[in-house]
Amino acid sequence: MWHLYICSGDPIFLEQFWMQNEAYSSVLIPGWHRMSYRYVDYTLMSTELEYYIRKLHSIVGNAVTEGRYMVFGVGSSQLLTAALYALSSENSSSPSNVLATIPYYPMYKSQTVLFNSENFDFRGDTNSWQSNTSTNNLDVIEFVTSPNNPDGELKKPIIGGKTIYDHAYFWPHFTPIPGPSDRDLMIFTLSKLTGHAGVRFGWAIIKDKDVYEKFLNYIMVADLGISKDTQLRVLKLLKVAIKDDGKPLFQLAYNLMRERWDRLTSVLSKSTRFSVQQRHPLHCNFFNETRLPSPAYAWIKCEKEEDDDCGAMLEEGKIISRSGSFFSAKDRYSRLSLIKSQDDFELLIQRFTELVSLENDSIETM
């Protein structure tokens, strides 16, 4: 029996939707199309695409975009760093302190380390920072991931300095949308919205004009703008996404995620060894009803004291997950991706069922 890699966040779960909508979602790009660095209005970003992104947010009700600026980037990945450059004070004698709350997405750290900039330093967890620091007057930039990757929680800032809201998962298929996010700097990505990770497209919504201009300058100097083919494709995909006020896409995506959670929690209900994060119902303005969240990831905890490497426990059942330490948490936790293909999910349930039945067998034979 081979290993099932359910560790990465590759969002293949919506492939089925795009196959059903092939007739509307394909793009044809002629060889002579968009050869220039810039559009005719001399911008690097398609104003039509920007219009559709604003329309999408207004339909979903997950972000305030009126009177805000927008910048496109190579996935949300590039925008995370661009945001650090835009928010850190270049004239300061000491670098800005970059923080996140454990468990956090490891790219915040690995990017900050890679760039090794004099403008900012990664300082790790907000909670240990708070307890070690007497003054709150220091220059802090905090990543707030809401819903959080890996545990799906709707996070709030801990420190209260400058914040970067990573809203990659703030869509109705993963979480009830209690209302539009109204933050100074919000980052979204196509990957977890439509499932097109390979397209590499994200956008930032920015309140402050100076921050916007530094942001734009970063994208300009780093890459001379982002691919026009990508922008054309994203435009086509978003036109499909907002059809019938987004109902077909989000209803299908939500049903799929809810079914996966129902099946996973049903298996886990028979286990005393493994547990999963608590989910709390919230009113979703988009679906206009109270619902449980159905996060992209299951954050599994191994409950027995001796099982302090939960990833290794899952690997016994040939399930390769992403260990807690990857997110600067304890290895008693491990992340399972629920946004992979249906085949991968079926296999996950099958193997988890076997793992749990072994657990019950061993109880019976005790």
Add this chain to the structure above:
Amino acid sequence: MWHLYICSGDPIFLEQFWMQNEAYSSVLIPGWHRMSYRYVDYTLMSTELEYYIRKLHSIVGNAVTEGRYMVFGVGSSQLLTAALYALSSENSSSPSNVLATIPYYPMYKSQTVLFNSENFDFRGDTNSWQSNTSTNNLDVIEFVTSPNNPDGELKKPIIGGKTIYDHAYFWPHFTPIPGPSDRDLMIFTLSKLTGHAGVRFGWAIIKDKDVYEKFLNYIMVADLGISKDTQLRVLKLLKVAIKDDGKPLFQLAYNLMRERWDRLTSVLSKSTRFSVQQRHPLHCNFFNETRLPSPAYAWIKCEKEEDDDCGAMLEEGKIISRSGSFFSAKDRYSRLSLIKSQDDFELLIQRFTELVSLENDSIETM
């Protein structure tokens, strides 16, 4: 009479070729295509595209690719910075010194300044560095741009430390190809090869395995790889580019550039006020004959002592060029782009002819 902006390096000159080849060069991308971050072989880069790039270099004879590694990036822009990260020593207590030779492409400096990394510092011109530095044992990374932007010269390293060869313009339409470049780190871009600047695609050819791995890690952490749509489109374009051993594309592109140079030098031959860089014939292995270079840019010099702002002189004729200081050179020089559309070029010749005739009128009236 409005101003003619002939300052940017936007390469629209080959639009005509791609319109003629529309039937072969269009791509259709279905909505469900390449949703994953990775290809089935788990790489971020299309191996088929890599195969075609190697094939292209072997046809053109401009770069050794056997036994070398390849990394794709968001234009050559992103690869310039990736190269600095890959070559600078992260464990060193002092940053690597980044140098280029005046006149140089300003992105080398603006990127280094933007990233403000502890790994490297931009130190400006190789020649002033040489005269100010007693020891050559310092950690130096030198950008060697060949042919050079702005002046089209085939440059060689001045310092002789670690080098990044920027070969954006090393194609048979801009310069005779004396033989394959065989350097440790070479960067190419689609922009000046096929004219698709908006696609944002470049590649690096790398000799050393460690450098390659650091390079790949940079692209992975900064952006989680590059757009799959872009890779698909580039594949289609390169298949057209190498048709009939590249003869249709490079013959058309060369004829176009040679005609532009012939017409420009014909106008300039009547001027004592403006001159342009010397061009020296070389044997081109690709076309198998000795030819003059036909660079992407004309590097105009104002010859009169009082005309120390050549960009301002050109602006009198409603021609907006890019001033020498943009390239850290004197403003006695200014760069004109010869790779813009045919309409722009026709207008350039018309306005230059008027400027030169004014010059001759004023001589006659003296």
